Amino acid sequence: MNLKVLFLGKCQYEKALTLQCDILRKRQEGEIGDVLIMVEHPPVITLGRHAEQSNVIVSEEFLNNQGISLYKTNRGGDVTYHGYGQAVGYPIINLRDRKMGIKKFVTGIEDTFIDLLKNEFNIEAQRDGKHTGVWVGDEKIVAIGLAVKQRVTMHGFAFNINTNLDHFKLIVPCGIVDKGVTSLKKITGNVVDFDSMNKLTIDYFCKNLGYDNYDVTVVEQ
Secondary structure: OEEEEEEEEEOOHHHHHHHHHHHHHHHHOOOOOOEEEEEEOOOEEEEOOOOOHHHEOOOHHHHHHOOOEEEEOOOOOOEEEEOOOEEEEEEEOEHHHHOOOHHHHHHHHHHHHHHHHHHHHOOOOEOOOOOOOEEEOOEEEEEEEEEEEOOEEEEEEEEEOOOOHHHHHHEOHHHOOOOEEOOHHHHHOOOOOHHHHHHHHHHHHHHHHOOOEEEEEEOOO
16 A cells, blocks of 8 residues: 655744645545655644643743744644754544544554654653653653544654754643653754655654555645
């Protein structure tokens, strides 16, 4: 089974969301196969369907002054941050065609990064029994927030590579007060090549979600 990968590069959240919705509709109607969008967003804080506004701990005016957008979206989860140095993936996948439930799908995404971190960096990452995502100790390195529309997924994951972790101090990430956030840069002490991490992410995603191969299209912004 083949996966179509779209590389958006640096792209505003709203623009990427519009593209997601268009691809979601085409996937629901069977016009196209499964798609994974890979993107790097300018700084933005997004609130999921069940987000508490109080988990954004600074004013919208302060965020605007810092060049950080605020956006309400229809994904699951609470509040999260996207920014430069973070690999964001939006899998638009028909779970019925894959004969896969949402729990197995989320597990596949978590395994993608647990395997990648172990095999490529010898970093021991794991799940948390209460919270989705991938963790190194008590610090989250991959956030996951999904929506499923007519058995097709949208939204997805955010992998902290060289992300500015100070921006997470402006929120209560995912509404979790007793855990932190980390990145590959923080763990390794080095800036990590972003392009190579995008490729590794796709490779491990395909392996863990059962795709035989993929082809990449670069979308010019």
